[in-house]
Amino acid sequence: MSPDELPAVWLGLLERPPPCPELVRRTLDGARGADRAPQVRYAVGNRLREAARTAHAEMRAPTAADFPDPTDLEPEQRLVHRAGALGYLTLFPEPAVACDVPTDPLVFDDLGVRMFAPRDLVVRTAGGTVEVRRLQVSGRGPQLGTGALHVLALVAARWSPPLPSLRVVVADLLALEITEALVEAESAVLAATEWVSDRHRALVDASLGAPKSGEQCLRCDYVWDCTLHARSRRSAR
Numbered sequence: 001m002s003p004d005e006l007p008a009v010w011l012g013l014l015e016r017p018p019p020c021p022e023l024v025r026r027t028l029d030g031a032r033g034a035d036r037a038p039q040v041r042y043a044v045g046n047r048l049r050e051a052a053r054t055a056h057a058e059m060r061a062p063t064a065a066d067f068p069d070p071t072d073l074e075p076e077q078r079l080v081h082r083a084g085a086l087g088y089l090t091l092f093p094e095p096a097v098a099c100d101v102p103t104d105p106l107v108f109d110d111l112g113v114r115m116f117a118p119r120d121l122v123v124r125t126a127g128g129t130v131e132v133r134r135l136q137v138s139g140r141g142p143q144l145g146t147g148a149l150h151v152l153a154l155v156a157a158r159w160s161p162p163l164p165s166l167r168v169v170v171a172d173l174l175a176l177e178i179t180e181a182l183v184e185a186e187s188a189v190l191a192a193t194e195w196v197s198d199r200h201r202a203l204v205d206a207s208l209g210a211p212k213s214g215e216q217c218l219r220c221d222y223v224w225d226c227t228l229h230a231r232s233r234r235s236a237r
């Protein structure tokens, strides 16, 4: 099987308690489409990140003009976009230039899965520090879990030239708060690989049970034909 055909897993699936055995099983069987449409809830964050990336096409400070109003989004989304743009200008007023880094999926041949690389903004500051900027617009404060740091260590290991350490900055552009972490790239890779293997093993174990409905069904790709809901539909007829 070519790397492109391997089943795709994602950080949230590895990081959180397995949601539903059938969801896990079908995902590990490769049922989840690789080119799944981007979710609407990420539209504003994605737009802000790409505007910031364009702003840093050269070494300079961002300005309000770099964040034009996204007229194709809904009015509520545009309001959040405006607030987020202001947040970015407040939290990151210094000059920086965007780095071109590989975005192809991480492939775990031994596990038979791949993982989409996070699409964070990566910049080099005027002081020469390479910084991963993860932009969030939840208003709940920046969220940075251990799993995200593991994945970033694996992502950074592919960069050329390799970095001895990587600064990670997670910013909630609405709460105007940031949290930072330093990933020691070389020593972090082994722990990151072990973490992915452990979490994958937990998923395989979790995939053996019966389907379990819950809040996760609202976002599940398999809701239309999963065994649990197909059974409910049949008994409703």
Ligand code: SF4
Residues within 6 Å of the ligand: 019, 020, 021, 022, 023, 211, 212, 213, 214, 216, 217, 220, 221, 222, 223, 224, 226, 227, 228, 229
């Ligand atoms: S719709 Fe719900 S019960 Fe069915 S596979 Fe998805 S998460 Fe599981």
